[in-house]
Amino acid sequence: MNLYRDLIIDLYKNSLNKRQIKNAEIKASGANVTCGDHLRIYLKLNKKGLAEDASFEGDGCAISIASASLLTEEVKGKTPAQVLKWGPKKINKLLGTELSPTRVKCGLLALETLQKGLCDNGYVKEKSTSGMPNSHLTPLPKWCYNSTKIR
Amino acid sequence: MKIRIQHDKHGFRMTNHTMNKKDFPIFKKNPGLVYLDNAATSLKPKCVIDAVNDYFSNYSANVHRGIYDLSAKATSSYEGSRETVREFINAASTKEVIFTHGATEAINMVALSWGVQNLKSGDEVILTISEHHSNLVPWQLVAKKTNCAIRFVDIDDNGVLNLAQLSKLLSRRTKIVALPHVSNALGTINPIKTMIQKAHAVGIKVLVDAAQSAPHLPIDMQQLDCDFLAFSGHKMCGPTGIGVLYAKERILENMQPIFGGGDMISEVYTTHSKWNSLPWKFEAGTPAIAEAIGLGEAIKYLKKIGMDEIKKHDAELLEFAIKRLQKIPGVKLFGPLDPKIQSGILSFNIDGIHPHDVAEILNGENIAVRAGHHCCMPLMQRLEISATVRASFYLYNDERDVEKLAHGIKKAIEIFNFSH
Ligand SMILES: Cc1ncc(COP(=O)(O)O)c(C=O)c1O
Numbered sequence: 001m002n003l004y005r006d007l008i009i010d011l012y013k014n015s016l017n018k019r020q021i022k023n024a025e026i027k028a029s030g031a032n033v034t035c036g037d038h039l040r041i042y043l044k045l046n047k048k049g050l051a052e053d054a055s056f057e058g059d060g061c062a063i064s065i066a067s068a069s070l071l072t073e074e075v076k077g078k079t080p081a082q083v084l085k086w087g088p089k090k091i092n093k094l095l096g097t098e099l100s101p102t103r104v105k106c107g108l109l110a111l112e113t114l115q116k117g118l119c120d121n122g123y124v125k126e127k128s129t130s131g132m133p134n135s136h137l138t139p140l141p142k143w144c145y146n147s148t149k150i151r
Numbered sequence: 152m153k154i155r156i157q158h159d160k161h162g163f164r165m166t167n168h169t170m171n172k173k174d175f176p177i178f179k180k181n182p183g184l185v186y187l188d189n190a191a192t193s194l195k196p197k198c199v200i201d202a203v204n205d206y207f208s209n210y211s212a213n214v215h216r217g218i219y220d221l222s223a224k225a226t227s228s229y230e231g232s233r234e235t236v237r238e239f240i241n242a243a244s245t246k247e248v249i250f251t252h253g254a255t256e257a258i259n260m261v262a263l264s265w266g267v268q269n270l271k272s273g274d275e276v277i278l279t280i281s282e283h284h285s286n287l288v289p290w291q292l293v294a295k296k297t298n299c300a301i302r303f304v305d306i307d308d309n310g311v312l313n314l315a316q317l318s319k320l321l322s323r324r325t326k327i328v329a330l331p332h333v334s335n336a337l338g339t340i341n342p343i344k345t346m347i348q349k350a351h352a353v354g355i356k357v358l359v360d361a362a363q364s365a366p367h368l369p370i371d372m373q374q375l376d377c378d379f380l381a382f383s384g385h386k387m388c389g390p391t392g393i394g395v396l397y398a399k400e401r402i403l404e405n406m407q408p409i410f411g412g413g414d415m416i417s418e419v420y421t422t423h424s425k426w427n428s429l430p431w432k433f434e435a436g437t438p439a440i441a442e443a444i445g446l447g448e449a450i451k452y453l454k455k456i457g458m459d460e461i462k463k464h465d466a467e468l469l470e471f472a473i474k475r476l477q478k479i480p481g482v483k484l485f486g487p488l489d490p491k492i493q494s495g496i497l498s499f500n501i502d503g504i505h506p507h508d509v510a511e512i513l514n515g516e517n518i519a520v521r522a523g524h525h526c527c528m529p530l531m532q533r534l535e536i537s538a539t540v541r542a543s544f545y546l547y548n549d550e551r552d553v554e555k556l557a558h559g560i561k562k563a564i565e566i567f568n569f570s571h
Binding site: 004009033034036037038059062063103 | 506528537538567568
């Protein structure tokens, strides 16, 4: 099974950026209740508005944790506008694998949580060029964000 | 039917149920399938598929209406299934057997009809903390409408109900106790007979959610004497979209229908209507005819094997699985771990590996299990876990399936390379 490549297992067991950022501008919680995944994402912006640091806490499956680890590296130096453009393609690229429909939700949890946090802080998603709303930004059900409990 | 015990070439016990795999067409295309998600839904034997097919191919007319032969045949098959269900649960009369879409609809009917009629502010509904959402949310809906309160009976860490607490909770305020016969997440078989007696002793009604027991245990309404019972056809070799609400005739007579339409009336005027007699008063519109016929066939299939035999088979397989999985370091099993009070459902977790990942790796080995909260979020919160992996057995599973599960688990541990 190539889904569980060494990279993913390694990032699951020894995740990067698994910590709090106390003075982060963006803090957001998200959950995939059906799977029992809970994440909290932190993003710190510098004076120029670029992401200076990002981190996460929480627990979940290997895919959601590895994605959170990869995402919090990838955002560094990017603008919120750039981050808001990302979708499943980006996550598949970071993970180096094509997630099956049953696992896309796991892979997207960190990204969607971060994007929700950005939107809550006034950053607006651009309309996608196709005129269709970007499917990855259709809001997760409300309850996903209510869960701030992180074990 | 008597169990013939044989051993296959690997030394695993084979029963006649094992050999009954051939009754299930899904194994023809997928002979290596290890299907261990029976608590979610069971596989379907050929006789059930054929019965459904026969209705659609040869007499797919509506019921209770036509004067013509085909409709008469459809009606007699549909009503014949009702009699088959009645006999299966030993209800006093077919008036007490209402076809629904499933256990969920059956429970909602009780809550929205009996509950709304009989509950008021200050009244209490007693549930258990191990409730499937389908025996919890309907009562929350009723609580919103009537302002009644919901109380929960707790379990111990092994998933066994706290009976002393039930006795304490029962009071003049209590109007109904609703509880699962078998927990779908942990497999615990609850002592419902005792609980029903306790409730009845103080005049309180009891609803039994039999979604996980009707497929696996003999059920006898005369012996249990509960007021309401709900189950689904699809977990007991029958089709999806069909289930049963049993209720005592006396209670049904006083319950108002919640759906109106064809079939449930005897007379209709512009100003009012008169309800049909039981059980049709609660079956508005064209019912799930093919599915009801399929359920009747499924019950005949189960009876041919024998519910006592199925119960025994589940218990033996569970015992084998408990012993087998207990040997694997890092595996934590949930539930009573005692086949006398546990049905063929085994929930577990592996240290350091998320249930979702376990299920995915098992899927790679053609093993179907469920990972998640199993529609029991309050139970997961009680156990302080977010999810489990759940293997659930039925009459076509055998020791070899369990062995493959054990190998799959070891593979997951290897992939994650945890040294326990
Ligand atoms: C204990 C229990 N109750 C009720 C249900 C609901 O059954 P259905 O979804 O078929 O209506 C289930 C099914 O998962 C169950 O396990």
